[in-house]
Amino acid sequence: MRIVLQRVSHASVTVAGQTISNINQGFMLLVGVKTGDTKDDADYLAKKVSKLRVFEDAQGKMNLSIHDVGGEILSVSQFTLLADTRKGNRPSFIKAAQPDEATALYEYFNEQLRSEGLTVATGAFGEHMQVALENDGPVTIIFDTENK
Template sequence: MRVVLQRVKQASVKIDQQIVGAIQRGYLLLVAVRDTDTEADVDYLVHKISKLRVFEDEQGKMNLAITDVGGAILSVSQFTLYADTRKGNRPGFANAGQPEKATRYYDWFNQKLRATGIEVATGEFGANMAVALINDGPVTILFDTENK
């Protein structure tokens, strides 16, 4: 799995001009699944993301987790994180998971994040979405379970 995490002041996702998910302070997650991903990959990412300390404490150091600041997550599926751009000018997406498995793992990932006590809003898997955010920092971190 690959996740791009962005610390945000706010974020939202619209489908057909309707807001389907929105948060204030927290994380925007762009999430991609491969067919070879496992339950252990989901658990690893949920642990790392829920415990990640990238919010500033009283001394201005990134020392607080999302739960420490009452933050929320906006999770958006994004298979294009597995784009292969090595050949030609049109990316290939053979490395992205098949929709059936990817949907199941994306939903499972979000459920497990919610189980940690974090509020999680989502987009809609496979939909054409307009994502808006105000990046905070900016702080952007890439997680890839191939490199855990």
């Protein structure tokens, strides 16, 4: 699994002109599921995201977790994170899990975040979405279970 995490002031997802999800301060997650990813991978990433300390404390140091600041999560499935661009100019998405496998693991990952006590809003799996966010910092971190 691969996740691009951005610390945000606010973020939202719109589908067909309708806002379906929005959050205030917290994390915007772009989540890519590859063939062969497991629940263990999702568990690992949920704990990493939940415990990540990238919010500023009173001294201005990134020392607080999303729990400490009462933040929320907007999680959006994005198979294009698994693009292979080594050959040619058209990316290959062969490593991305098939929709049924990806949906199940993406939903499991979101439930694991919720079980960590976090509020999680989501995008619409498989839909064409417009994602808006205000990256705070900016802070952007990439997690990949191939690099645990």
